[in-house]
Amino acid sequence: MDRNSQTSAVNAQRWPTPRARPLALACLLAAAPLTLCAQDDAPRELDQPVMARMLRSGDAKTPSLLLTKSGPQPLDTHEAILDLRITYTVSNIWNPQHNRFDKVKLRSYQSPGTDPSVPFVAPTIVTSPGETVRVRLDNALPPEQCGSSGINVPHCFNSTNLHSHGLWVSPTGNSDNVLLTLRPGVKFEYEYNLPADHPAGTFWYHPHLHGSTALQVSSGMAGALLVRGNRLPSAHRNGDLDTLLRDPGGTPYPERVLLFQQVAYACRGAPTPTDPLGKIKTDPATGAWVCNPDDVGGLEAYDQFGFTADGKNLWNVSGRYTSINGEVLPTFFGLVAGRAERWRLLHAGVRNTINLQLRAVRAGAASIEGLSGTALDGWVTQNCTGPLLPQFEVAADGLSHAQAIEKGENILQPGYRSDALVVFPQGGRYCVIDGAAPPGGSITNAAEDRQLLGLANVAAGSAPPVNDIRAYLTQNLITSAKYLMPEDIRAKVVADLSDRLRLNAFVPHKDITAGEVTGKQELVFDIDTKAVPLEYKVNGKSYDPNSARDLVLGNIEEWTLTSKVGAHPFHIHVNPFQVVSILNPQGVEVSVTGEPGDSQYANTQGTWKDTLFVKPNYKLFVRTRYERYIGEYVLHCHILDHEDQGMMQNVRMLVPDGKGGGIGNAHH
Known part of the structure; x- marks a missing residue:
């Protein structure tokens, strides 16, 4: 073939x-x-x-x-x-x-x-x-x-x-x-x-x-x-996680790509001299955006992002729904109880947090037809009553973990990816929901409404119900490893899996130790809330295409990430980074156990990422190697309307003498 x-x-x-x-x-x-x-x-x-x-x-x-x-x-x-x-x-x-x-x-x-x-x-x-x-x-x-x-x-x-x-x-x-x-x-x-x-x-x-x-x-x-x-x-190099996530016969686990999007379309009234696009049509009672049957919605201005004059999150006010693979409130089919699947989760939205949860639907649940807003929240509260189904995250931002991370809540910020192994314990219907954002944990620093993202229809299959998903998944992976892994590494992979689902043989990058660090970098997000319009800044300056942060190829540096106003997902192009430590405003380490009511930083210590959420007045320490590529690129906040309004900075990666890199890109 x-x-x-x-x-x-x-x-x-x-x-x-x-x-x-x-x-x-x-x-x-x-x-x-x-x-x-x-x-x-x-x-x-x-x-x-x-x-x-x-x-x-x-x-x-x-x-x-x-x-x-x-x-x-x-x-x-x-x-x-x-x-x-x-x-x-x-x-x-x-x-x-x-x-x-x-x-x-x-x-x-x-x-x-x-x-x-x-x-x-x-x-x-x-x-x-x-x-x-x-x-x-x-x-x-x-x-x-x-x-x-x-x-x-x-x-x-x-x-x-x-x-x-x-x-x-x-x-x-x-x-x-x-x-x-x-x-x-x-x-x-x-x-x-x-x-x-x-x-x-x-x-x-x-x-x-x-x-x-x-x-x-x-x-x-x-x-x-x-x-x-x-x-x-092998005994000499790590491999791809894809080679493990297979049944003993070598067939890959079934996959689902779930692309989450937040399409902020709106319909507008007639243009006026002071408002050439026309005012966004809203429901007088709720403020939600409305489109009449003969309207055509669109996205042509930045008044469809951010906040209302009284400080409310526009996405929450709009009444729009997060879509999955382009569909709103879809139904998942083809699921079978007791079968491990690999879900590739991608937050391709602009600003709002997604907290993915899976719960069994209560028997005899009523129809959701005609429900929205608080009524739909009520339906979720009354009928999505099963315990949180665990998701076993094996990779974040495309980079395999050293150990699978068990999550009941999978908190995704804009730009995040999460590869999670999912096993439905028995047949039936399950809610796929965006849970209430934890206090202080959403980008808006306010709890989001609970919203149903869709339903999953799970066939019962022929196997008995799975009572312990972790043990079941561990045994499946061990069995596959015994059949699929090379002889010189097989015993180690099996031993690692037996030790709390460790995946050391599949991590793509070596840990960065303190002794390797050759320098320090600091990044501070900030918003000047007194300026009109607001000014979005990195290290005290709004984006300037003629200015850049100079870095040197081959160096290994530790970055300190902070935010003075608001919370922002930090993203840097080309080279990923490893999380070292996350301290809350009181100086308490939260990258291991997380925080009460907010699990998003739990088990992040030692993980590799390219996007990381920076909460206000927290200190996040990450390390990165500058490898292979020179040239000019960017780092920025992945709330994309923040980036468009100045929360971005150019990076120049120079050749090892630090004096040049053949850079000549022009922005405009």
Whole structure:
């Protein structure tokens, strides 16, 4: 079997062809006859994001030939090509407030094979270490006149670029270069050369042009980027977790990519001289955003992000729902009790925290049809009554843990990824919910409303109920390790798994010890709340494309991350970092046990990440190695409207003498 056929066969195991979609959530829970179910309720089964149709070397459409003495022979250059077009798309988004679809017109990615009925989620890119991924990006958005109010005023909403979030690749040229600007009408080919030692894991891609990032990402312009690995561990090197997460026969665990998005569309009234876009339509009683049946919602201004004049979080006020893979309130099918699955969770939203919880539905639960807001919260409180189902996180931000972390609450901040092993103990219906954010733990520093994200229908299967999920999962992994791991490492892997699900043989980076550290860096997020408009700052300054933090290739440094005002997810491009310590305002270490009512920092000590939530007046210490790549890139807050308004800083990685690095990128 050739390489492309192998890829297709493996993908078929993880992404089955879409089945005819069953009746929707409200119909499944209703006691009324099925004939009474609304037609619009029907098509919301949770499907996987469509797989990107990528041309690889040797495909009939991209023949690659090498001239030899015996004639032309195929040349496997380990390259994959994806065509990605950006344009306006008109489609529908389900609105539970009114039990109907809202018509919307949003910027979106289009690609061969994209499902036109679910356009606001990008196709999933699948690649492997050592492969070159070429993305032929076509900005087909209409021409625009950009404003000139300043670099940190949102602008140029039809201009764009592309970021491969979390990939360890070059930040310069036509690689992961977010300092490029692609105006409407421009076509450009990105080239991501993944090194042969690139970690396997869950990454993602999205636009990253300063000034338009939040608006484009919140329109649904984001997709999963999966790096699959087949490197077995040995006595001399660590391997890919993918090689363990299989049954004893070698079949990979079933996977689910769950891309969480917060599409902040709104419908507007007639334009006026003082408000050219028109005022957002709202419900007079609740303040929630409304769209009439003949309206077309959109996302064209930054008054759809942030807070109201009286300090309320606009996303919470809007009444919009977090979608999963482009669907609102979908139903999960294909689940079987007692079967371990790998859930790849990606927070591709702009600012609001997601607290993913799984609970069994109470027997005899009433229909949720017609419920929203506090009424839907009440339904969750009354009917999602089972104990929290444990999720065993084996990787964060695409990087495998040294030990599986058991979580009842999986708190995801914007930019986070979590690979979790999930086992449903018995058949039935389960709630998939965004639990109430812990006090002080959400980005808004206020508790979010509880919202139902969807329901999971779990078939009973033939096995008896699983009473101890940890023990069950441990035994399954040990059995697989005995069959699949090489002889020289097998006993160690089994011993590690027996010791609280340790995964030492699969961690992609070595720990950074205090003795290796060659320098220190400090980063402080801040918001000047007295300025009009607000000023968003890193180390006392708003973003300046002509200024940068100079770092030197080969150094190993410890960073201190703090925030004076508000909480912010810190993200840095290219090189990930290892969490060393997290101290609360009283100086108490919280990276091991977490805090009462807030579990998000628990068990983070020693983990590797590329995005980390910084709560106000906390001190977070992380260490990082500057490896392989020179050039200019960025660090920023991953509340993307904060980034667009100045909470970003350029980084210049210099050659080892610290005097230069061939940097010449221009932002605009």
